[in-house]
Amino acid sequence: MNKTILEVNGLSTKYITRFREDVYAVRNVSFKVEEGHSLGIAGESGCGKSTLALSLMGYYFAPLHYISGDIIINGKNISGLKPDQVRKNVLGTEIAYIPQAAMNALNPTRKVIRFIEDVMYAHGSKMSKKEIYDLARERFEILNLPADTLHKFSVELSGGMKQRTVIAISTILSPKVLIADEPSSALDVSSQKMVIKMLHDLMDLGFIKAMLFITHELPLLYNVTDDIMVMYAGQIVEKGSKDQMIFDPIHPYSKGLMGSILVPEDGTRNIKLTAIPGTPPNLKNPPTGCSFAERCKYATSRCKVYDVEYTELEGGRGSRCLKPEHELRGLYDDGKVDFSNE
């Protein structure tokens, strides 16, 4: 068995709104990522994917607040550390983040190399500017980024270049875990491809040991990650290998999500797309019972009452549903779950 790089146990975080209301955005999330593996996180908008990414950094500032749980990176528990220790010893070196809006992630009035210097010195580096420049140039060249990018401002870079520059900066300190939050969603297909290739390169070259990839594009996850985790209402509803999750989901929600994928092939136009009716629950008052019960076609009265545990199934997968696996499979006899109201 491979070494576990990232282990998360019972992590819960919340947002506190302007009106002093709590929004429970990440609820009791646990998972592991092994060395050399990448985990995809999928789900609808607002399901807590991005919040989970922010929570994993262990560095909380308003409106996000930590409630409970452990984040263990390479055997080191970072959730008990003081913010300044996290800032200096964890961020960028243990765990790094590529933001959702990488387009605006760079300070518009600072050259790329100046920002890299700031990053290095913020972590107590004693290198001279020349040494930092050499290191950055070497890293940029390995990652197929032109070295003159270092002397540019972010406005002088194209969208795809900006994103790749941000990735190169994020990984300059060779963090163990890289969290990529929709790194390619705003890009055209060829830039997207380059970004994905770059992430693969980082793993292959050993600059990062494990990766979390967050997106709502499921076909992309299939091509990028080893395992996929589906989130709903701040919880994990199902986790498994990419093949299991894409071709053989068990949980009714994952089933519905996979059913919403558009595949460009003959006859796609005539296939009736299945969409999941209803909206996710309000996380200010998370429902008792299964969070998905309100929208689930197969829900029974029991589902709305009993708290549903996440259960491990065979083959390293797991799901959060009251119904056992064989019973669920029996429900999907047509092979595709149909959520349309007829």
Added chain:
Amino acid sequence: MDESRSTYKKIVHSGYFKYYRKKTLWFLATLVAAVILNFVLPRLMPGDPLAAIMARLAPGIQDTEALRRIYEHYMVQFGLDRPVIQQFFIYVGNLFRGDLGLSFSRFPRPVSEIIMSAMPWTIGLQLPAIIVGWFIGNILGAIAAYSRNGFDRVLMPTALFVSGIPAFGMAIILLTVFGLNLGWFPIAGGYGIHLLPHLSWQFIGSIIYHYHLPFMSIVLIAIGGQALGMRSMSIYELNADYVRYSRFMGIKDRTIVRYIFRNAMLPQVTGLALSIGTMMGGALVAEIIFGYPGLGTTLLRAIREGDYPLISGITLVITIMVLIAVFLLEIIYGLIDPRVKAAQFE
């Protein structure tokens, strides 16, 4: 040879060059417009200034023929008998020689001499006041943005209130409270009336003593307006994506504050360029209220006495001062914001 040509090409096609060329052309175009307006506007003003001079110079003369001849003499002397177009070209020609004509009301003193004696007072008062007000306002606004709760709750309403007071209102309040009621500062003039302008500690002390109230009236208003703008810009920058990313890269809070301050200040520079005209206008009003011997007071007197050349000269000088200030700010802006350079290629 080849190299110098390619360097030349590089410079001409660079974003900065395009930006500065555009700004310089705009500066020149506005300058021409200002000169034309300065010539035309006083001539549209009602009232016959020559009649006013006559009334003052020759109060005892009853002989209409003599009056008519004096009148015609002045018409010729001031060039008012010629067609307006010709007057304009004479005016422009004289401008290039630094000759703004002779004052009607203080005849025969040249306008340029009157302006030169008033200008140091105006620049000495307004330039430091606007710069100091801008800096203090920006620092206060930035602090308010960071300390959302405590300081902000006091500063915000105060700044709103202060920036809402018109320039003359602020001057009158200060004059009444600190000049008349408390008697801390003199109520009028640039220096004590018993003194003659000369270089001595006594005179300098008197200048500083008289400087306080007009200076404060300009500074306070500038602080109010700038603090409000800086506060909202800083809050905007605080929530920018790059701030969050920088935090997650482990950048120190102190460094991030520096990023924010610098970036939030950029629109403030543009804001200053836009409002410097208004600020100067307000400052001229403050001069008038405090009887400060600058351009504002001189202008008011010139208007009262229908002194065309002096009005025209002062407004022209003020316009040029504002234009130069705006031009300099735009040059500075080009240097500090790289986005300006990139925008020239679009």
